[in-house]
Amino acid sequence: MIQSEQILEDKLVAQLIFLGYDRVDVVDEASLLANLKAQLEAFNGVTLTDSEFGKVMNHLTRSNAVFEKAKVLRDKMALERDCVRPDGSASQSSDTTYLDFLDDTDLERNRFQVTQQVTMEGRFRSV
Numbered sequence: 001m002i003q004s005e006q007i008l009e010d011k012l013v014a015q016l017i018f019l020g021y022d023r024v025d026v027v028d029e030a031s032l033l034a035n036l037k038a039q040l041e042a043f044n045g046v047t048l049t050d051s052e053f054g055k056v057m058n059h060l061t062r063s064n065a066v067f068e069k070a071k072v073l074r075d076k077m078a079l080e081r082d083c084v085r086p087d088g089s090a091s092q093s094s095d096t097t098y099l100d101f102l103d104d105t106d107l108e109r110n111r112f113q114v115t116q117q118v119t120m121e122g123r124f125r126s127v
Helices: 006-018 028-046 049-061 066-074
Strands: 078-079 097-101
Touching: 028 049, 028 097, 049 066, 049 078
Parallel strands: none
Antiparallel strands: 078 097
16 A cells, blocks of 8 residues: 555554643644753753853764764763853852753653754755
């Protein structure tokens, strides 16, 4: 039996949702990054400033090597927090928070998500 790619994808997504994956709507790069930021914040119990999230993105994208990226995801990231006083001014003191991307000891803590047909434009166009 021949199936269209869309039907095959719909069945795969349905099966992943049945297995416990959360469906997430990702329509562009901005929504992808917003979702990543929200997931990292929930997973680590922190709120990240835009500057701090930029540091996280630099950490995640510093290498193109597959094995290095896998190592980065397994390790903790030492994040120097943006310290701001109650009046909004910058503080000289700094605080380090360690962020996890995956929990390899308590697998139930990890959240898995699925989306369909995300189109991104940049150096390459993927449809």
